[in-house]
Amino acid sequence: MTLDKLLIVGAALFCCGLYTVMTRRNAVAVLMGVELILNATNINFVAFSFFLTRMMGGQIFAIFVIVLAAAEAAVALAIFLRMFSTTGTVEVDDADQLKG
Amino acid sequence: MIRYAYIIPFLPLLSFFINIAVGKRLPRKGDWVSLATIAAGLAMSIGIFIEVFQAYDPNFKYHVVLPWIGVADRAVFNTGILIDNLTAVMLLVVTIVSTLVHLFSIGYMHGDPRYNRFFAYLSIFSFSMLGLVLAESFLFIYIFWELVGLSSYLLIGFWFEKKSAADAGKKAFIVNRVGDFGFLVGILIIYATCGVLGYDDVFRAIGEGKLSGTLLTLAGIGVFTGAIGKSAQFPLHVWLPDAMEGPTPVSALIHAATMVAAGVYLVGRVYPIFTPDAFLVIACIGLVTLFITATIAVAQNDIKKVLAYSTCSQLGYMILGLGVGGYTAGLAHLATHAAFKACLFLGSGSVIHAVHSQDIQEMGGLRKKMPITFVTFLIATLAISGVPGFSGFYSKDMILGAALEFGMKSQNPLHMIFFLGALFTAGLTAFYMFRLVILTFFGAPKDHHKFDHAHESPPSMWVPLAILATLSFSIWYSGWFGTLIQKPKSVAGLAAISAPAPIATMEHAAVMGDSRGPAPAESQHEKAPSHGTSAPAGASRDAVPATHGESHDGASHDAHIAHMAHSYAMYSSVAVGALGILLAFVVYSLGWINPARVANAVKPLHKFLLNKWYFDELYEATVISGSKAFSRGLAWFDLHVVDGLVNLSAQLGVFVSFLIGKFDNYVVDGAVNGLASVTTGSGSILRRLQTGKLYHYVFVLAGGAVVIFLIKAF
Numbered sequence: 001m002t003l004d005k006l007l008i009v010g011a012a013l014f015c016c017g018l019y020t021v022m023t024r025r026n027a028v029a030v031l032m033g034v035e036l037i038l039n040a041t042n043i044n045f046v047a048f049s050f051f052l053t054r055m056m057g058g059q060i061f062a063i064f065v066i067v068l069a070a071a072e073a074a075v076a077l078a079i080f081l082r083m084f085s086t087t088g089t090v091e092v093d094d095a096d097q098l099k100g
Numbered sequence: 101m102i103r104y105a106y107i108i109p110f111l112p113l114l115s116f117f118i119n120i121a122v123g124k125r126l127p128r129k130g131d132w133v134s135l136a137t138i139a140a141g142l143a144m145s146i147g148i149f150i151e152v153f154q155a156y157d158p159n160f161k162y163h164v165v166l167p168w169i170g171v172a173d174r175a176v177f178n179t180g181i182l183i184d185n186l187t188a189v190m191l192l193v194v195t196i197v198s199t200l201v202h203l204f205s206i207g208y209m210h211g212d213p214r215y216n217r218f219f220a221y222l223s224i225f226s227f228s229m230l231g232l233v234l235a236e237s238f239l240f241i242y243i244f245w246e247l248v249g250l251s252s253y254l255l256i257g258f259w260f261e262k263k264s265a266a267d268a269g270k271k272a273f274i275v276n277r278v279g280d281f282g283f284l285v286g287i288l289i290i291y292a293t294c295g296v297l298g299y300d301d302v303f304r305a306i307g308e309g310k311l312s313g314t315l316l317t318l319a320g321i322g323v324f325t326g327a328i329g330k331s332a333q334f335p336l337h338v339w340l341p342d343a344m345e346g347p348t349p350v351s352a353l354i355h356a357a358t359m360v361a362a363g364v365y366l367v368g369r370v371y372p373i374f375t376p377d378a379f380l381v382i383a384c385i386g387l388v389t390l391f392i393t394a395t396i397a398v399a400q401n402d403i404k405k406v407l408a409y410s411t412c413s414q415l416g417y418m419i420l421g422l423g424v425g426g427y428t429a430g431l432a433h434l435a436t437h438a439a440f441k442a443c444l445f446l447g448s449g450s451v452i453h454a455v456h457s458q459d460i461q462e463m464g465g466l467r468k469k470m471p472i473t474f475v476t477f478l479i480a481t482l483a484i485s486g487v488p489g490f491s492g493f494y495s496k497d498m499i500l501g502a503a504l505e506f507g508m509k510s511q512n513p514l515h516m517i518f519f520l521g522a523l524f525t526a527g528l529t530a531f532y533m534f535r536l537v538i539l540t541f542f543g544a545p546k547d548h549h550k551f552d553h554a555h556e557s558p559p560s561m562w563v564p565l566a567i568l569a570t571l572s573f574s575i576w577y578s579g580w581f582g583t584l585i586q587k588p589k590s591v592a593g594l595a596a597i598s599a600p601a602p603i604a605t606m607e608h609a610a611v612m613g614d615s616r617g618p619a620p621a622e623s624q625h626e627k628a629p630s631h632g633t634s635a636p637a638g639a640s641r642d643a644v645p646a647t648h649g650e651s652h653d654g655a656s657h658d659a660h661i662a663h664m665a666h667s668y669a670m671y672s673s674v675a676v677g678a679l680g681i682l683l684a685f686v687v688y689s690l691g692w693i694n695p696a697r698v699a700n701a702v703k704p705l706h707k708f709l710l711n712k713w714y715f716d717e718l719y720e721a722t723v724i725s726g727s728k729a730f731s732r733g734l735a736w737f738d739l740h741v742v743d744g745l746v747n748l749s750a751q752l753g754v755f756v757s758f759l760i761g762k763f764d765n766y767v768v769d770g771a772v773n774g775l776a777s778v779t780t781g782s783g784s785i786l787r788r789l790q791t792g793k794l795y796h797y798v799f800v801l802a803g804g805a806v807v808i809f810l811i812k813a814f
Contacts, residue, residue, distance in 0.1 A: 018798070018802055021794075021795070021798050022795045022798045022799055022802070023795065031796065090792045092793075093792075093794075094794060096792035
């Protein structure tokens with residue numbers, strides 16, 4: 001187990017998340033892509049922390065990110081619920097009422 | 101007691117504030133507050149006078165100075181009080197007359213709608229007058245000088261519903277202003293040259309020669325101008341007769357006994373600064389006034405107008421007395437005149453109160469109805485006429501003596517006119533005063549309706565009359581007055597060529613160097629240790645005691661002249677006085693000569709006198725219409741030149757605004773609109789980037805990140 005392998009895993013996961021965000025029209029799916037990106041960063045945090053510093057800063061930061069992701073998911077899902085109840089859909093392309 | 105003298109003026113001031121604020125709600129509308137405070141002042145004045153009298157020293161002086169305000173260390177102005185014999189006498193005169201007038205007013209003003217206000221005004225007047233008397237510097241006498249002017253204005257115009265009263269108040273104020281301006285100029289000359297304002301400091305500075313010659317004469321005349329205004333001397337005498345529109349107690353207090361005497365007091369107070377030329381001016385003014393106003397008084401039919409003109413005339417006597425070197429004489433006449441003229445005025449008030457008329461043609465026979473008023477009025481008339489045994493004789497005789505002495509010692513024979521004019525007028529005074537008494541109290545009543553209604557006044561009115569009549573006997577004044585009130589040493593000094601105080605002394609001084617007279621001279625000299633170094637300095641010092649008897653020949657010659665002058669003056673004044681009284685009885689009582697026919701025979705003269713020498717008309721034609729024309733000129737200037745300038749600048753403003761408006765419309769608005777259209781234009785292009793598609797944004801985001809990464813990598 002080396003740092004390189006872990007970074008490759010993180011990069012792959014990031015690319016998967018990015019791809020999901022770019023291609024999916026459903027807001028919930030986009031949110032899931034964002035979660036993947038966050039977890040890719042978590043892997044990088046932990047990997048760098050473990051291999052380079054031997055201190056627990058990265059791990060603790062990862063826990064913060066997880067908490068933040070949970071909060072984000074809660075807020076985002078609440079927004080989608082409101083969106084669904086007003087427009088009847090959660091397609092991100094349809095949420096363009098504020099576009100000039 | 102003398103240490104608490106500063107309290108005296110503040111007592112009436114306190115009563116003024118009380119009466120003006122809550123007087124209406126006090127029991128009896130607050131008259132007792134004013135009366136009590138002024139009576140307390142009287143008590144203190146009597147105490148001070150007794151103290152001064154016990155010292156019995158011609159040079160007695162109590163002087164307190166406190167710093168008042170100042171600009172850094174420069175120009176420090178002091179306050180304080182100065183009490184010498186003159187002050188003590190004046191305090192007594194003012195408080196006595198004032199107290200009696202307060203008492204009289206309780207009866208006279210009874211039922212007036214502004215009763216409390218009247219007493220408040222009396223109090224503020226008393227405050228100002230007492231402050232004026234106690235002042236120790238030119239600055240403070242000027243302040244109080246203006247305050248008495250103000251209170252006089254308020255009291256003359258007390259019945260301001262009457263247009264004539266309101267006008268008289270304004271006239272008094274404005275005419276006084278003219279005199280006060282001269283006073284101010286005099287003070288400013290003194291301050292500019294000497295740099296101090298306290299009497300003693302100024303006298304010392306002038307003695308050191310800081311102010312001398314013509315400028316000193318001008319300063320003296322300037323200060324005297326204030327006295328001309330306040331003491332109603334020619335040519336500013338026109339306000340006093342009109343001032344009779346005020347309530348009669350006011351006429352008695354202000355326009356007979358105290359305020360008008362302030363001018364005389366001022367001249368006496370600053371006596372040392374006058375130069376011989378200034379004295380000559382003072383004497384001339386006094387002579388002209390006493391003659392003109394006495395002739396006017398002969399032809400008047402209004403009881404108060406007659407008294408007013410006689411007041412002017414008597415003030416002229418005082419001024420003449422001071423001008424010819426009779427310091428004691430002038431001030432003695434001030435004190436005696438205050439008592440008998442206040443008595444005459446209050447007596448006339450009592451008469452007016454009884455018959456509700458001021459026209460002596462409508463009176464007559466009142467002596468049976470108003471015995472007390474009659475007797476007191478008669479006593480005061482005898483006093484003013486100069487009958488021996490009464491106070492007026494004592495003081496007027498001294499003035500005539502001083503005038504004669506001046507005339508005899510002067511090398512200019514024209515100077516005898518001072519004596520002759522004053523003597524003739526003394527006869528005239530006796531004539532017109534007895535004319536007044538006869539027409540009012542003797543003979544048969546001319547208007548029966550008014551006569552039947554006449555009645556003796558209540559005690560609050562006749563008690564003051566009785567007291568003042570008692571004070572009209574010469575016994576109260578003779579003796580001590582001449583000893584205590586002595587001519588101060590002149591500091592104007594040296595220009596003594598035609599000095600009222602004697603040419604003769606000049607010569608002695610030149611001959612004798614520093615030899616001086618005995619006792620009376622010594623007392624004068626205490627403050628001038630370096631004497632006799634030069635002839636003029638000797639002259640200035642010897643000039644003073646010349647009239648008091650000297651050891652050397654010249655002085656005994658002087659004393660001889662003085663003695664002779666005084667006995668001649670006495671005999672002649674008694675003679676003309678008697679002649680005047682006799683003539684009055686012949687004309688008005690016995691009817692041997694019909695006054696109407698005499699008036700008809702000299703019709704132009706009678707008309708001239710009746711119209712008061714046309715002074716009012718003269719001023720109307722010159723000063724008043726002159727200033728009106730000047731005002732019209734100024735109005736024209738204002739309307740055309742000043743307004744023209746204003747209008748021009750307004751048009752200029754309109755034109756400039758027009759230009760600025762164009763600039764605003766085209767340049768500023770153009771810039772603003774241009775900015776707006778540039779913003780809209782660029783906005784319509786850039787809005788196309790904003791697709792609203794999430795994946796577009798993410799794509800650009802990721803692409804950008806890749807680009808940045810590539811740039812960093814290579």
